[in-house]
Amino acid sequence: MANPLVRKLEHGAPLSDEEKDALAKLMVGARPVGAHEDLIAEGDAPEHVHVVLEGFACRYKMLPDGGRQIMAWLVPGDFCDLHVSLLGEMDHAIATLTPSVIAFLPRNGLEVLAEDHPTLTRALWWATLVDEAVLREWLVNMGRRPSPQRIAHMFCEVRARLHAVDLAPDAIMEFPLSQTDLADSAGISSVHVNRVLQQLRDEGLITWRGGVLQVLDVGALEAFAGFDANYLHLKGPPASHAH
Amino acid sequence: MANPLVRKLEHGAPLSDEEKDALAKLMVGARPVGAHEDLIAEGDAPEHVHVVLEGFACRYKMLPDGGRQIMAWLVPGDFCDLHVSLLGEMDHAIATLTPSVIAFLPRNGLEVLAEDHPTLTRALWWATLVDEAVLREWLVNMGRRPSPQRIAHMFCEVRARLHAVDLAPDAIMEFPLSQTDLADSAGISSVHVNRVLQQLRDEGLITWRGGVLQVLDVGALEAFAGFDANYLHLKGPPASHAH
DNA sequence: ATCGCATCTTAACCTATGTTTGCAAGCGAA
DNA sequence: TTCGCTTGCAAACATAGGTTAAGATGCGAT
Numbered sequence: 286m287a288n289p290l291v292r293k294l295e296h297g298a299p300l301s302d303e304e305k306d307a308l309a310k311l312m313v314g315a316r317p318v319g320a321h322e323d324l325i326a327e328g329d330a331p332e333h334v335h336v337v338l339e340g341f342a343c344r345y346k347m348l349p350d351g352g353r354q355i356m357a358w359l360v361p362g363d364f365c366d367l368h369v370s371l372l373g374e375m376d377h378a379i380a381t382l383t384p385s386v387i388a389f390l391p392r393n394g395l396e397v398l399a400e401d402h403p404t405l406t407r408a409l410w411w412a413t414l415v416d417e418a419v420l421r422e423w424l425v426n427m428g429r430r431p432s433p434q435r436i437a438h439m440f441c442e443v444r445a446r447l448h449a450v451d452l453a454p455d456a457i458m459e460f461p462l463s464q465t466d467l468a469d470s471a472g473i474s475s476v477h478v479n480r481v482l483q484q485l486r487d488e489g490l491i492t493w494r495g496g497v498l499q500v501l502d503v504g505a506l507e508a509f510a511g512f513d514a515n516y517l518h519l520k521g522p523p524a525s526h527a528h
Numbered sequence: 529m530a531n532p533l534v535r536k537l538e539h540g541a542p543l544s545d546e547e548k549d550a551l552a553k554l555m556v557g558a559r560p561v562g563a564h565e566d567l568i569a570e571g572d573a574p575e576h577v578h579v580v581l582e583g584f585a586c587r588y589k590m591l592p593d594g595g596r597q598i599m600a601w602l603v604p605g606d607f608c609d610l611h612v613s614l615l616g617e618m619d620h621a622i623a624t625l626t627p628s629v630i631a632f633l634p635r636n637g638l639e640v641l642a643e644d645h646p647t648l649t650r651a652l653w654w655a656t657l658v659d660e661a662v663l664r665e666w667l668v669n670m671g672r673r674p675s676p677q678r679i680a681h682m683f684c685e686v687r688a689r690l691h692a693v694d695l696a697p698d699a700i701m702e703f704p705l706s707q708t709d710l711a712d713s714a715g716i717s718s719v720h721v722n723r724v725l726q727q728l729r730d731e732g733l734i735t736w737r738g739g740v741l742q743v744l745d746v747g748a749l750e751a752f753a754g755f756d757a758n759y760l761h762l763k764g765p766p767a768s769h770a771h
Numbered sequence: 772a773t774c775g776c777a778t779c780t781t782a783a784c785c786t787a788t789g790t791t792t793g794c795a796a797g798c799g800a801a
Numbered sequence: 802t803t804c805g806c807t808t809g810c811a812a813a814c815a816t817a818g819g820t821t822a823a824g825a826t827g828c829g830a831t
Contacts (some may be wrong), residue, residue: 354671355673371654413657420664427667432787432788475809479811518619674818716818772829775829782821783824784821789816790814791812791813794811800805800812801803
């Protein structure tokens with residue numbers, strides 16, 4: 286099974302085999318990381334580019350009162366800090382949410398490779414523009430959707446994103462977040478997350494036990510949440526490779 | 529007084545006089561637009577790049593139930609649709625909030641110019657990464673700050689951003705949004721916006737009448753809101769040019 | 772000057788969500 | 802097995818913010 290980074294970037298631009306190989310070879314130092322560990326702190330200017338290969342990580346900020354807001358989920362194939370160098374330093378932190386595997390790409394190597402391969406450059410910028418689009422949808426989610434729809438929408442999105450890297454073939458996926466992590470993502474309290482989950486289960490939309498999330502009826506959940514995948518910009522048919 | 533686009537981009541990279549001139553010359557078709565007019569619709573693939581020269585515009589999405597969520601304020605110097613071509617089409621709409629002046633840059637011309645001027649390319653990408661950083665902070669704002677702090681934070685941010693293009697020298701600025709627009713930005717109802725504004729006025733933090741917003745004590749408002757400008761990445765001293 | 776429409780303001784009432792707390796269930800370590 | 806910790810669940814209560822509706826105010830057009 287190919288590298289999730291490559292699988293993801295193929296949604297953004299048609300990479301040649303040479304480009305895919307070069308990218309995969311650039312990826313070094315894959316290492317396992319436990320749950321709830323910081324990978325990058327606010328204010329850092331990381332030397333290498335980090336990529337999630339397995340598990341879930343997140344972007345987050347802490348507030349003075351101790352509150353935490355998670356601003357993005359990073360799933361396999363996602364970059365943590367692709368273009369920080371343009372901004373100078375991180376304005377937020379990155380942490381794992383579950384046990385994960387994280388790899389590095391030497392920043393120089395990646396830049397050199399990108400210079401020689403405009404299509405690759407395009408794919409990398411595509412990925413950051415999609416990150417931005419996701420952020421916009423999260424903002425809509427927070428601002429205008431009541432919490433049951435909000436959580437449902439987040440489930441629809443992970444399903445679609447994991448599906449795009451072949452990790453949710455049957456709408457069944459590894460999703461070992463805690464309810465507290467979900468609360469800090471949705472901007473509500475963890476006890477309210479619990480209430481909402483009861484409701485989603487009662488309505489037969491999902492099951493979620495032992496870190497495994499199953500969407501029982503994708504259409505029904507998407508209708509309930511008002512989910513439309515257009516903002517993920519997964520143009521082509523998702524990950525239908527020849528084997 | 530120089531072009532606000534140029535003034536803004538100078539925060540991102542040190543542009544040569546030639547680059548500044550070329551950019552300014554590329555900007556054509558400045559035209560006035562009334563308040564609350566759509567500039568770009570969801571699904572469009574705009575041929576030219578739009579820039580706000582005067583007034584306020586916004587990014588927004590409508591929801592099935594008629595709700596509107598504003599996801600970004602566009603102030604003079606901001607791009608509306610710089611890199612859409614990489615994503616194919618707009619996943620959200622753009623509208624004016626107040627009477628504005630909008631200019632265009634031919635997409636081809638801009639691409640050619642950027643190819644010859646790596647520093648300019650850098651400045652353009654810097655601008656989109658800052659947009660993303662602002663979006664992240666808005667998400668934190670929505671998720672974790674109670675509405676008085678949330679509105680206050682938005683005021684701190686516009687002040688800083690307008691200041692960066694020399695449009696809020698004394699913490700006094702043109703800000704002719706309606707309370708409804710503010711509500712759709714903050715994810716609360718317009719009557720609650722009104723309640724919150726009373727409070728901010730009562731506490732002597734701001735005045736806002738006749739479309740003019742004055743921050744009475746920048747330090748106090750920023751402390752109240754928990755505002756830290758780092759996410760705007762305005763490295764250098766804001767807009768202190770020789771004349 | 773006055774009419775008409777936007778916007779702002781206020782009030783009364785309602786509901787979603789937060790807070791606090793206690794307990795149960797799961798699970799890894801000794 | 803038992804201990805200890807984290808996570809999930811539930812109930813009682815408190816409150817921020819939503820909804821509706823009705824005046825007030827300002828302002829452009831005639």
